[in-house]
Amino acid sequence: MLSSVCSILDMQFSPDGRLLASAGYDGTATLWDANTGAEIRTLRGHAQPLRLITFSGDGGLLATTGKDGTARIWQVPSGEAIRILRLSGPALAAAFSPDARLLAVTRSGTVSVWDASPETGILGRDILARDMLDGSTSSGSMAFSPDGKVLLTPSASGTRRWDVPSETELPPIPGAASILTLSGDGKRLATSNPLVTEAGTFGVIESADEDKHLATLHAGLTLWDLENPSAHLNLNWPGTPRFSQANSMALSPDGRMLVAGQDNGILRVWNAVTGQQTHVIQVVPDSRPSNGYARPWGVYCVVFAPDGKTFATGNQDRTVVIWDSGTFERRLTLRGSALASYAAFDRTGRYLATASGSSATIWDLSAGRELFLLSGGTLQSDRSLFRPMAPDC
Numbered sequence: 001m002l003s004s005v006c007s008i009l010d011m012q013f014s015p016d017g018r019l020l021a022s023a024g025y026d027g028t029a030t031l032w033d034a035n036t037g038a039e040i041r042t043l044r045g046h047a048q049p050l051r052l053i054t055f056s057g058d059g060g061l062l063a064t065t066g067k068d069g070t071a072r073i074w075q076v077p078s079g080e081a082i083r084i085l086r087l088s089g090p091a092l093a094a095a096f097s098p099d100a101r102l103l104a105v106t107r108s109g110t111v112s113v114w115d116a117s118p119e120t121g122i123l124g125r126d127i128l129a130r131d132m133l134d135g136s137t138s139s140g141s142m143a144f145s146p147d148g149k150v151l152l153t154p155s156a157s158g159t160r161r162w163d164v165p166s167e168t169e170l171p172p173i174p175g176a177a178s179i180l181t182l183s184g185d186g187k188r189l190a191t192s193n194p195l196v197t198e199a200g201t202f203g204v205i206e207s208a209d210e211d212k213h214l215a216t217l218h219a220g221l222t223l224w225d226l227e228n229p230s231a232h233l234n235l236n237w238p239g240t241p242r243f244s245q246a247n248s249m250a251l252s253p254d255g256r257m258l259v260a261g262q263d264n265g266i267l268r269v270w271n272a273v274t275g276q277q278t279h280v281i282q283v284v285p286d287s288r289p290s291n292g293y294a295r296p297w298g299v300y301c302v303v304f305a306p307d308g309k310t311f312a313t314g315n316q317d318r319t320v321v322i323w324d325s326g327t328f329e330r331r332l333t334l335r336g337s338a339l340a341s342y343a344a345f346d347r348t349g350r351y352l353a354t355a356s357g358s359s360a361t362i363w364d365l366s367a368g369r370e371l372f373l374l375s376g377g378t379l380q381s382d383r384s385l386f387r388p389m390a391p392d393c
Contacts, residue, residue, distance in 0.1 A: 183255025233275030261299025314340030
């Protein structure tokens with residue numbers, strides 16, 4: 001049952017920007033009108049908290065994965081669950097193919113691709129499942145190539161590549177990878193390299209959220225030209241790995257710029273073609289304790305607007321900053337009540353959704369205002385929340 005303390009664990013705008021979907025700790029998904037903030041419907045079926053939520057590229061389908069070991073595919077117009085996919089464990093990542101016919105799901109050591117097309121009449125068909133024999137665990141990211149024929153997943157032995165039509169594995173891209181992001185044209189890939197301890201294992205920290213997830217520490221980034229993987233660029237920075245972890249990264253839509261947020265409050269920018277570091281910005285002070293930490297610090301999330309002209313960062317001081325991608329000046333600073341763990345632009349770039357555990361916020365960037373607060377499935381639209389934000393800190 002929804003309550004005022006129900007945590008929002010994931011969210012995403014629909015491709016046309018009209019809907020916002022949120023995944024709840026109570027096992028429900030909620031569809032909201034992104035223009036008015038009205039709740040459209042609640043999708044029920046999972047027996048345990050949701051982990052991930054994602055729209056298909058055409059916006060007609062919505063996939064949810066839960067800790068109950070199932071993934072569900074919903075028809076957005078009707079709210080009907082058309083597929084219930086049984087998994088061997090909680091999903092770590094999920095993504096639709098560009099044509100919305102396939103749903104890929106990763107879980108510990110395994111990647112599967114399911115038939116998601118309603119017209120097939122098949123309840124659910126596992127058309128590709130290969131155990132990762134190196135025992136690696138995906139950290140929660142994957143990507144389809146623009147034509148939907150190749151699926152990329154991170155692992156300890158490198159970025160695994162799967163040819164979906166033939167159900168065969170292609171030669172991997174070498175080098176351990178914890179998270180990855182693919183440029184819009186599918187030509188460039190960025191991977192975050194996990195910190196490996198002296199014992200040969202990934203370094204991990206325990207997050208402070210209710211779910212107690214373990215998060216891999218990222219020690220460096222690598223840029224790959226997928227047409228010539230041998231021509232890769234290693235993007236590292238000064239200092240020991242302990243003091244230079246990458247919390248998040250994002251490639252610009254045109255694949256020419258890579259931005260990474262670090263736990264020491266630094267934002268780093270590279271030319272993704274040459275590998276040259278172009279900007280180093282101290283967004284927030286480095287205030288991490290010296291004896292380890294169990295909650296997010298620094299610049300925690302980074303996301304580009306669809307046109308690539310701006311990008312947003314969610315920061316430890318509970319601000320969300322909108323940056324100019326050309327000048328790297330702060331266009332807008334939004335002050336929230338909690339750390340923005342996730343952020344997503346709508347297709348126009350005018351609206352930004354941020355999530356912070358028990359709530360999600362819709363911001364109107366053109367007005368610099370907080371429009372709606374979604375908390376535990378209940379929309380709060382108190383007019384006192386409509387406050388203009390200063391263009392700088």
